[in-house]
Amino acid sequence: MDGALDLFAQPAFVAGSSALLVVLALAAFYFFWRSGRERVARDTALEQERLLRQQFEAVMTSSRDGIMILTRTGDVALMSDVAAGILGLNAADTTGLPLSRLPLRCVDQHHRPLLGRDAFALTEEGRPRIIGVPGRRGPDDIRWLHIKADQVEQAPHGQPVTVVTIMDTTGLREAAEALNRSDAQFRRAMENAPTGMALVDLEWRLMEVNRAFAEMMGHTVAALRGTPFSALSHPQDIQAERDQLERLYEGYQSHFSLEKRYVRTDGNVVWAVLDVGLVRYAGGAPDHYVVQLRDTTDDRMHSELLAHRAMHDPLTGLANRTLLHEVLENLLAQPDADGRVGVIAVDLDGFKGLNDRFGHATGDSALVHVAGILRAATGGSGTVARIGGDEFVIAVQDPDCSKALFDIAASIHEGLKRPLAVKRHQIQLGASIGIAMADDDSLAGGSATLLSAADAAMYRAKAAGKSRTEVFEASMRTSHDSQSALGAELARAIEHGDLVLHYQPILELATRSVVGYEALVRWQHPTRGLLLPGAFLPLIEDKGLAVTLGAALVEQASQFLARHPSESTWVSLNVSADQLGDSEFADRVLSAIGRHHLTPQRIVVELTEASLVAPNTRIRHELTELRNAGVPILLDDFGTGVSPLSYLRDLPVSGVKLDMSFVAGIPEDPSGAKVSRALGALARELGLATIAEGIETEAQAEFLGRCGWRYGQGWLFGVAQPGAAVIAAHSRLSTSLIDPNPRETGELDLKGLGG
Incomplete structure (x- = not known):
């Protein structure tokens, strides 16, 4: 014992023991340090796994497409809630089940039955497979799905898995069908529309036209495709059309309407109301124009006819009193009217006797005949008007107005020398003519004053022997004053x-x-x-x-x-x-x-x-x-x-x-x-x-x-x-000739006018 104590008390032994203790301490520290690192690594891995799982679950739940993971043997390893909802299944009940045991009926796009393993089998070259599953709106309802299946080789434990992506395309398919139906309906409506319709590109070329459009233009539908729309327009109306198109393209208006002319292949001009709308993309960029064309030629002609009737004499076609006053006022408003504007008043001589002898039809024929003579005498250099009965007026504007007025009056007298043939009779017509030139008084008093002066001259001609011409002078105003007195x-x-x-x-x-x-x-x-x-x-x-x-x-x-x-x-x-x-x-x-x-x-x-x-x-x-x-x-x-x-x-x-x-x-x-x-x-x-x-x-x-x-x-x-x-x-009178009381109530047709 003492020896042992001595041994341990020896310096060499003490030194060796200290070294051993140091080594043991270092070993213990190393193992402690290493286990700590492993714990940190493990904790880090677990945290990363937790985060990845959260991200995976977030992807699974937030994706609009369903995801299903299948094992190598075709069992369901995982099905997202979205996939389960699309397939009408419960996700928890499907885990571990083979595809063949899933309560699911599938059909292909031709409505033929399809097994589960075929429905979710691997797809070629990334192209999706289209399958149908039962819908929610009845036994005949089908929800159409796009299935894309890819095999993942580097799966856990070295076992490959199949990742199936399920996209519900029912809404897209229905939208596409609705769009197709809408497009078909639009085209049928366009083809059968009674008015002209067309689709025009941004270069204003015709892409599509209907039959009514083609008939309006005198073309065929095929011939008009690709034709510049402006080529059909009347040259005088192209600029107005371009101005409206520019405003429409720039967004200053959503559509425009314009009545304009078009030239048919036969050269005839048609009037039409052009309605144009611009179709834009969702972002606002212009795509194409939609055009409607309504033929208004008949309406235009009718309106022009009514306007003509309102301003012209229905018997002779000459201007009436209203149009004459309008023309004269415009002429007198010009700065050089004095000496350049004048009127001729024409009144037929003995016209009442002609009417009394031969009837009103003959009188009307005479008036038409005289109207032709006045037109010929004027030669397009003035406005000829019939202002009532057998009274005519000619308004003239000419640099040498005095000479023009006398020349026209002489031509009228010469033309009236040709007799009018009526029922084997040769009727000689004559006219009293009065001439008045624009002067200060007529410029101040307007057309009425100038016409009154011409009338006064005409009455002087009639009083002086008829069939002659007189020029107005101031002394003739007395006659006008007598009319006022009358x-x-x-x-x-x-x-x-x-x-x-x-x-x-x-x-x-x-x-x-x-x-x-x-x-x-x-x-x-x-x-x-x-x-x-x-x-x-x-x-x-x-x-x-x-x-x-x-x-x-x-x-x-x-x-x-x-x-x-x-x-x-x-x-x-x-x-x-x-x-x-x-x-x-x-x-x-x-x-x-x-x-x-x-x-x-x-x-x-x-x-x-x-x-x-x-x-x-x-x-x-x-x-x-x-x-x-x-x-x-x-x-x-x-x-x-x-x-x-x-x-x-x-x-x-x-x-x-x-x-x-x-x-x-x-x-x-x-x-x-x-x-x-x-x-x-x-x-x-x-x-x-x-x-x-x-x-x-x-x-x-x-x-x-x-x-x-x-x-x-x-x-x-x-x-x-x-x-x-x-x-x-x-x-x-006796009752044999005239019944003094023909009917008790004075009956006319249908029990009297009052009945």
């Missing part, structure tokens, strides 16, 4: 009762019994004798005396009816639009009927100037008020005007009067005969009374009676006479 005299004449009614009989054509009269106004002038309406009616309109005159004539007609032996006879009064609109005329008529104890059917309102009566106006309401009170409304000049049929619809009409222009010439004139027969049938079909005016021959009366026109008036049956003479003649 206007003032006319106002006093209405007040004193100097304007009286004469009555022209209206007969039933079948029995030749007088049933009524048309009241025609005359002026019993104290010095000039009996004046016809043409001498003073224009003054009545100019002086605004129509309402005052109408009131006086209503009272005269009522007094005539009260004195007439027959209690059924009626009187028609010509009423213009100027006299209507404020209910005063209706009040006067109804008051006169009550005051003289007349039945309302005995006063008939014969509406003239129906073109001035617009529907839904106060004039229409006043006519309706009269009609409701039992006062019949006659439409005068039936068959003429812009749109007479619309008046039958819009106005409370009881009957119609066939315009005398249709009566003249029948039955020899086949066209006039057909028109009068057709108009009569139309009026009877509408339940209207029918009266034909202007009957001058027995043949006309018999023909109209056979055509169904029930009543007639004209020189054949008698001219207009004063009321006292009519009543006296009625009292003298």
